[in-house]
Amino acid sequence: MSVDMSSQASDSNEEDFGANSEEEDDEDDGAEEEDQTDYYEGVAGDVEQQSADSFDPEEYQFICLSYKDSQHVLTEEVNTVAAALKVSPSVAKLILVHFHWQVSQILDRYKSNSSLLLSEALVQLSSTCRSVTAPQALQCGVCLQVVWRDSLLALPCQHSFCKACWEQHCTVLVKDGVGVGISCMAQDCSLRMPEDFVLPLLPGEELKDKYRRYLFRDYVESHFQLQLCPGADCPMVIKVQEPRARRVQCSRCNEVFCFKCRQMYHAPTDCATIRKWLTKCADDSETANYISAHTKDCPKCNICIEKNGGCNHMQCSKCKHDFCWMCLGDWKTHGSEYYECSRYKENPDIVNQSQQAQAREALKKYLFYFERWENHNKSLQLEAQTYQRIQEKIQERVMNNLGTWIDWQYLHNAAKLLAKCRYTLQYTYPYAYYMESGPRKKLFEYQQAQLEAEIENLSWKVERADSYERGVVGGEGELSASDRGDLENQMHIAEQRRRTLLKDFHDT
Ligand SMILES: [Zn+2]
Ligand SMILES: [Zn+2]
Ligand SMILES: [Zn+2]
Ligand SMILES: [Zn+2]
Ligand SMILES: [Zn+2]
Ligand SMILES: [Zn+2]
Secondary structure (H helix, E strand, C coil): CCCEHHHHHHHCCCCHHHHHHHHHHHHHCCCCCCCCCECCCCCCHHHHCCCCCCCCCCCCCEEEECHHHHHHHHHHHHHHHHHHHCCCHHHHHHHHHHCCCCHHHHHHHHHHCHHHHHHHCCCCCCCCCCCCCCCCCCECCCCCCECCHHHEECCCCCCCEEHHHHHHHHHHHHHCCCCCCCECCCCCCCCECCHHHHHHHCCCHHHHHHHHHHHHHHHHHHCCCEEECCCCCCCCEEEECCCCCCEEECCCCCCEEECCCCCCCCCCCCHHHHHHHHHHHHHCHHHHHHHCCCEEECCCCCCEEECCCCCCEEECCCCCCEEECCCCCEHHHCCCCCCCCCCCCCCCCHHHCCHHHHHHHHHHHHHHHHHHHHHHHHHHHHHHHHHHHHHHHHHHHHHCCCCCHHHHHHHHHHHHHHHHHHHHHHCHHHHHHHCCCCHHHHHHHHHHHHHHHHHHHHHHHHHHHHHHHHCCCCCCCCCCHHHHHHHHHHHHHHHHHHHHHHHHHCCC
């Protein structure tokens, strides 16, 4: 039996958090008897149960909230703070935004120094900055028109301006996409304008709606436990107990992303490093372009070979030589302890050489990692095609009463697990690129090589199984029970390698 964590998460409601946080506490205590929860749909739990070490380092509890549900979460916290601090809900919102919605921290700070809290949150002037006394002249400070005293409006700072000027100020800023950040018009005054001050100043419902949308965005973005789904036009909000750089998936649009930075999920690399890497790749895309080769020559018989599967273990169709697509080395040396394909050998003497030589070396190093990063990305795409074929084949078989969905599920699971493992492998390369040399890097490279070897073994077996199913190899049309057992064993090994690497190197 397997549990799909994302759907489990989306089905949960607020009350589930109590149970979830208990589970998280267990995790922190290092309890090994964790549930076999897995984040990829259908990855068989019974395969993983063979393992004594079933702890999943990526396990992360989250819930997906609709727009309405997340409004509800926010409103509750607003009411708590407004009641405790005796401020209006719209002022409470500004305070909450400033302190990232850490309600208990706000209440503590308020108890120890209430005016410091209010001035830090820019809702009250600080004691060092004197408030202007009520205006003597009945003149707007912006347009200089003389107006009736009651047509002048001011925040608690008493900087008074006419209604028309405030209106224009707010309209311009909202049209620019500003929400929470609208502040007083007076120079050097940074007092924030609460939403109940701004809303009546906005002409028309359309602009008011826009403003409400920007406010909602700012509330969610500033909340330490919430994150907007980065999917196109998706209104869903992810809620977690403890913010971490972990994989979350939207239950509405299925977008997968890192909770902390909202980029593509990137374990074992951390958020800052992956951003640096992706920027570098974008900047250097010209340099790197030449390496995207679809064909290479067999290192033994020189026949031109096209790569049309994801597996990097190649077999020459002519001379049957087994070699590695990445380094063109003999496959026999891959997966052994001499496996060197994923490791970049740095020149230890490079600091003593010319600037030019150093620049050349830096480029060589970058291209080495980039090529592997790119290649695994391509493999993922090719393996997605294999997965698609497997899906179709299973459908067809089930339709023709050749077994049930359950009979063929292992193939589906193998292809899913392969994608999950290769995805992690791809993201080990930016991690290794920025890692300082030393014993920790050595251990990382060792585990990376082990993971890589097992993934290619798995990919090889999945491709064979797919070919058997298609009748390409042997024409039997069915895998034997031992082949199937072999495949399931390989799945288990690859996933364990992946977990070991993440357990040792992905913590945030
Ligand atoms: Zn004015
Ligand atoms: Zn002011
Ligand atoms: Zn979404
Ligand atoms: Zn991240
Ligand atoms: Zn050959
Ligand atoms: Zn190789």
